[in-house]
Amino acid sequence: MNSEIISYFRDSEPPVRSDARQTWGIFWGQLKIFLTYRTWVITDTFNTIVSITIYYFLSLQVQPSQLEASGYGSSYLAFSLIGIAFANYLWFCINRISHSMQSEIREGTFETIAASPIKMHSYLFGQAARGFLVGLYYMLGALAVGVFGFNAPLHFEPAVVATSVLVLIFMIVSHLGLGIVVAGVVLVYKQADPVTFMVSLFMEFFAGALFPLQLLDKYPLLALASELMPYTYALDALRKSLILGATVASPGILFDLAVLVIYAVILLPLGLWSFRVGYDRVRAEGTTSVY
Amino acid sequence: MIATFFLFAKDRPRAWGKSSVTDSSIETLRLTKAFGGKRQPVVAVDHVDLLVRSGELFGLLGPNGAGKTTLIKMLCTLILPSEGTAKVGGYDIVKQADKVRETIGWLHGETGGRALYWRLSARDNLRFYAYIQNVPANTAARRIEALLKFFGLEDGANTLVKDYSTGMKVRVMLARTLLPNPPVLLLDEPTVGLDAQTAIETRKLILSLNKELGKTILLTSHNLYEVERLCERVAIISSGKIVALGTMDQLAHLMREAKTIEVRLEGTDGDVAARIIRGLDVVRDVPLSERLGDCWVIRAEVSDLNLAIPRITEALAKGNCRIRGISEIRPSLEEIFVKITKGGSDE
Numbered sequence: 001m002n003s004e005i006i007s008y009f010r011d012s013e014p015p016v017r018s019d020a021r022q023t024w025g026i027f028w029g030q031l032k033i034f035l036t037y038r039t040w041v042i043t044d045t046f047n048t049i050v051s052i053t054i055y056y057f058l059s060l061q062v063q064p065s066q067l068e069a070s071g072y073g074s075s076y077l078a079f080s081l082i083g084i085a086f087a088n089y090l091w092f093c094i095n096r097i098s099h100s101m102q103s104e105i106r107e108g109t110f111e112t113i114a115a116s117p118i119k120m121h122s123y124l125f126g127q128a129a130r131g132f133l134v135g136l137y138y139m140l141g142a143l144a145v146g147v148f149g150f151n152a153p154l155h156f157e158p159a160v161v162a163t164s165v166l167v168l169i170f171m172i173v174s175h176l177g178l179g180i181v182v183a184g185v186v187l188v189y190k191q192a193d194p195v196t197f198m199v200s201l202f203m204e205f206f207a208g209a210l211f212p213l214q215l216l217d218k219y220p221l222l223a224l225a226s227e228l229m230p231y232t233y234a235l236d237a238l239r240k241s242l243i244l245g246a247t248v249a250s251p252g253i254l255f256d257l258a259v260l261v262i263y264a265v266i267l268l269p270l271g272l273w274s275f276r277v278g279y280d281r282v283r284a285e286g287t288t289s290v291y
Numbered sequence: 292m293i294a295t296f297f298l299f300a301k302d303r304p305r306a307w308g309k310s311s312v313t314d315s316s317i318e319t320l321r322l323t324k325a326f327g328g329k330r331q332p333v334v335a336v337d338h339v340d341l342l343v344r345s346g347e348l349f350g351l352l353g354p355n356g357a358g359k360t361t362l363i364k365m366l367c368t369l370i371l372p373s374e375g376t377a378k379v380g381g382y383d384i385v386k387q388a389d390k391v392r393e394t395i396g397w398l399h400g401e402t403g404g405r406a407l408y409w410r411l412s413a414r415d416n417l418r419f420y421a422y423i424q425n426v427p428a429n430t431a432a433r434r435i436e437a438l439l440k441f442f443g444l445e446d447g448a449n450t451l452v453k454d455y456s457t458g459m460k461v462r463v464m465l466a467r468t469l470l471p472n473p474p475v476l477l478l479d480e481p482t483v484g485l486d487a488q489t490a491i492e493t494r495k496l497i498l499s500l501n502k503e504l505g506k507t508i509l510l511t512s513h514n515l516y517e518v519e520r521l522c523e524r525v526a527i528i529s530s531g532k533i534v535a536l537g538t539m540d541q542l543a544h545l546m547r548e549a550k551t552i553e554v555r556l557e558g559t560d561g562d563v564a565a566r567i568i569r570g571l572d573v574v575r576d577v578p579l580s581e582r583l584g585d586c587w588v589i590r591a592e593v594s595d596l597n598l599a600i601p602r603i604t605e606a607l608a609k610g611n612c613r614i615r616g617i618s619e620i621r622p623s624l625e626e627i628f629v630k631i632t633k634g635g636s637d638e
Contacts, residue, residue: 002492002499008437009472009504015393015425025422029411036410036451108399108406112467115367117393118423286326286335286361286370289406 019122026118026126027133030100034134048088048142049149052081056150070212072239078152082239083209085142086171089135090231091200093172094179096131097124098186098196105190108289120279121272124180131179132172155245163241163248170260171234177267184271184278190290207231230263316475316507317343317366321375324361324531335361337531338375343509348501350522351511352624354632358531359511360401363477366509367397380475393425396473398464400480406464409453413444413463416452417470424471431470438466441496443489457484465493469500476500476508482517490517497521519624529632542627550596551620554589554603559612561587567610573599586615 035041056077064074072079104110113123146152178199185195204210206226213232216223226232237256240246246253282288319341325332336358343349353359364370366379368388377384380394399406408416414435421431439448442462452460461484468476481497482490498521500506512518518525519539526536535542556564565580568591579590593599596619607614 002495005437005441005496006499006503008434009469009500011430011433013427013430015471016427017425022423022425025419028422029408029415029419032415033408033410107409108402109408111369111399112397112406112420113423115369115392115395115397116420116423117389117425119389123423280371283369283371286324286364288364288369 015117017117019119022118022122023126023129026123027129030127030130031133034130044138045141048138049145051084051088052142052145052149056146067212070214072212073153073243075153075243077146077150078154078243079212079239080210081143081146081152081154082242083204083207083235085139085146086168086235086238087200087204087207087209087231088142089139090171090175090203091196092135092138093128093131094175094182094199095196096134097127097179098182100127100130101183101186102190105187105288105290111289114279114288120275124183124272124275125176127183128176128179154242156242157245159247160241160245163246163253164238166248167234167237167241167253167257167260170257170264171231171238174230174234174260174263174267177264177269177271180268180271181274184275187275187282188278190287203229203231207235209235230260230267233259233263316345316347316381317341317349317377317379317509319362319366319375319377322362322365322372322377323374324358324365324370325373332373334531336365336372339528339531339533341526341533341536343507345507346501346505347524348498348508348510348522350518350525351509351528352515352518352525352628353511353528357528357632359528360399360479361531362528363397363479363509363511366391366477367395368392394473395475395477396468396471397477398468398479398481400461400464400478400483402464405460407452407460407467410451412449412451413439413455413459413466414448416463417467420467420470426471434470434472435466438469441492442466458486458489461485462489474506476506478508478510480512481510482512482514494521515624515628525624527628527631535627535631539624540621542624550593550599552591552593552596552599552603552617553620554591554607554617555615556587556589556607557585557613557615559587561589563610564607564612565589567606567612568603571599571602571606573602590620 064076067076067079068074070079101110104113143154147154182195182199202225206222206229207213208216208226213223213226216226233256237253237260240250240252240256248254248257319339321338321340322336323334323338324336325334327333339358339362351359351362361370365372366377366384368384368391371385379391382390382394384391408419411419417435417438418431420426421428421435426434439445442465444459444462444466447455447459452463455463461482465481468478476497478497482493485493494517497508497510501508501521510518510522524536524538525542526533527542528534554564554568561580561582564587565577568574568589569577573593573595574591575594576592577589578592579588581588591599591603600617600619604614604617
C-alpha cells in the first residue's frame with residue numbers, strides 16, 4: 001500500500017508556474033462554493049426583482065420634464081434602472097472580495113492560501129472574477145425585469161450592446177483596485193462591513209444612481225465629490241449608451257472611457273500596494289487567521 | 292540506496308535544486324518572535340537556533356504555548372520574525388518567501404479540518420489546491436485519485452467536506468499537504484483526530500516519504516510515542532527556547548537523573564532487596580519496587596552506571612538475593628520531556 005502511494009510521488013514533471021492558471025483555480029473553487037448556497041442565490045434574485053418593482057412605482061411619481069434637463073431622456077425607470085442595476089453590480093463585486101476574505105480568515109483557509117506559492121494578485125483577481133461573474137447574473141436579471149416586466153425603454157442594438165460591454169469592462173477594471181483596498185482593510189481589521197456599506201452608499205449617491213447630478217450644482221463640494229467618483233463616468237457612459245443609443249464612436253463615451261482608464265491605472269496598483277501593506281502587517285502581528 | 296538517492300534527486304523540481312545551501316533544509320539563526328507592543332512584548336519564540344538537515348525526520352516537542360506553532364508559521368512565511376532569520380531549502384523566509392512557499396508542504400492538524408473549504412468535496416478541495424500549488428493537471432489527477440484511495444476517502448470523495456467527520460477532514464488535509472510533493476514537510480500534529488489504523492498508516496507513510504523520497508520533515512506532535520518512533524533527532528522547546536536537542540540517546544544522556552537500572556529478582560523478598568539497594572552510595576533513589584508474577588522488579592536511579600551495576604550485584608549477592616537479570620533502562624521520551632519541561636506545560 002505504502003509503495004503504491006509513494007510511486008505517485010516519484011514523477012518529475014516540473015511545476016506549472018502560471019498566474020492565469022492560479023487565478024482560474026481561485027475563480028473555479030470560489031464559484032463552486034458560491035453555487036452550493038442555493039437559498040442565498042434564490043433570496044437575492046427575489047430581492048433584485050422587488051427592488052426594481054419599487055423603482056418602477058417610484059418612477060410613476062417623477063415628471064418626465066424634470067429628468068429631460070439631465071440629458072438622459074425622460075424615463076425615470078430607465079434612468080434609475082441603469083443607475084441601480086450597475087451600482088448594485090459594483091457593490092456586489094467589491095463586497096464579494098472582502099466578504100470572501102473575511103470568511104477565509106475565519107475558517108483558516110486563508111493561511112493555507114498564504115503558505116502556498118500562489119501570487120497574491122492571482123488570488124485577488126480570481127476572487128474578483130467570481131464576484132464579477134456572479135454579479136452579472138443579478139445585473140442582467142435586474143435589466144430583464146425592468147425591460148420585460150415594466151417596459152423600460154432601453155436600446156439593445158448590437159453597437160450599443162458592444163459599447164456597454166466595453167464600458168462595463170473599463171468600469172470593472174477601474175473599480176477593482178477599490179475592492180482590493182477594502183479586502184486589505186478586512187485582512188487587517190477582520191471585518192469591513194461598515195467600509196463596504198459606506199463605499200457603496202457614496203458610490204450610489206455621488207455618481208447619481210437615482211437622481212440627475214445637476215441637482216448637486218447648488219452644492220459645489222458635493223458636485224466636486226461626484227466628479228471624483230469613477231462610477232460617475234461609468235454611469236454616464238452606460239446611460240448615454242443604453243438610454244440614448246450612443247456608441248463608442250461618441251466623444252462623450254470616449255471621454256468617460258479615458259477617465260476610467262486613468263482611474264484604473266491609479267487605483268489598481270494602489271489597491272495591490274495597500275493590500276501588500278495590510279498583508280505584511282498581519283504577518284508581523286501573526287493574525288492571518290482568527291479561528 | 293543509490294537508486295533511492297537517484298529517484299529523490301530526479302524528483303526535485305529544478306527550481307528547488309537552486310538552493311543556496313546544500314547541507315540543510317531548515318536552518319534558523321536566533322529566530323525570535325515577540326507579539327504585542329514594545330512595552331509589554333510576549334516572546335513566543337526566543338532566539339532559536341536550529342538545524343534540520345536535508346532528508347532528516349526531525350521532531351519538535353513542547354508543551355502547549357511553548358512556541359511550536361509560531362516557529363512553524365514563521366518557517367511557512369505566515370509570520371514575520373521580530374529578530375533573527377531562517378532558511379528553508381536554502382531560501383530566506385523573509386527575502387525569498389515565494390521560493391520558500393514552493394518548497395514546503397504545511398499541515399496544521401490541530402485545526403481539526405477547519406482549514407479546508409467545507410463547501411467543496413474532498414476531490415474538489417484537492418483539485419483547488421493543485422491549481423494554486425502549481426501541480427500539473429495530469430500529475431494532479433493521478434495523485435488525487437491515489438491519495439483519496441490511500442486515505443480511504445474514495446467513497447465520499449464527492450461529498451461536501453462539511454459532512455465529513457473530523458478524522459476524514461484531517462485525512463483530506465494530509466492528502467492536500469502531500470499533493471504538490473514538496474521537498475520539505477512541516478507537519479504540525481499530523482495524526483491528531485485520526486483513528487488508530489489510519490494513524491499507523493500515516494506514520495508509515497511519513498517514514499516512507501522520508502526514507503524513500505528523502506523528504507525533510509519537521510514534525511510536531513503531542514504523541515511522544517510517535518515522535519520517538521519516527522524521528523531521528525528531537526528538539527524540546529519550552530517558553531520559546533530550545534531547551535534540549537539531540538538524538539534520543541543524547542537526550543537521555545542529558546538527564547543525569549535518568550540513569551536508571553532495573554533489577555529482576557526471584558525467590559527474594561523485594562522489600563529487603565530494595566532496602567539493600569537504597570543503602571548504596573551510588574544509588575540516588577529507588578522509585579519502583581513491585582512484584583510481577585513470580586519475580587520482583589526494582590528500579591534504581593544511580594549517579595554512575597559503570598559503578599552501580601557491579602556494586603548492586605555484589606550487595607544483593609551478599610544479602611542472599613537471587614538476581615534474574617540486571618540492565619540499564621533508557622528513559623522514555625515522555626520521561627525526558629516531563630523532566631526537561633518540568634511538568635510539560637507552559638501555560
